[in-house]
Amino acid sequence: PVETVAGMPVGFLFDNIAVRLEPAKAQGVFESIRFIFPDINTQFNVTVRNGIAEVIEGEPLPGTPAPLATVTVDSLTYKLMALKMLDTMAAFTQGKIKVDGSLPGFIAFMGRFQN
Secondary structure (H helix, E strand, C coil): CHHHHHHCCHHHHHHHHHHHECHHHCCCCEEEEEEEECCCCEEEEEEEECCEEEEEECCCCCCCCCCCEEEEECHHHHHHHHCCCCCHHHHHHCCCEEEEECHHHHHHHHCCECC
């Protein structure tokens, strides 16, 4: 139920994103995406470096490339999307997600991860 999802720390979902990277799709890649959660005053930076995904809460590590895109979304919407309880495109068209930067770059970046 939504109540259970609401109580789940958003960081739990980011802890799991690194293991979902498909290394074959990420060889030679050095890119990052920033996720901002204004409702909990938190950000996560996901960086792919040569087949390995790094997830950092807060400011990115030195040497991290500028993000292809910055995604701003409230934490409950993100959790519902990550758990397949809310369609990502529906959330996007409803204005629940804001993507600044390269939308095609964001889509390609996320395509390197298993659903």
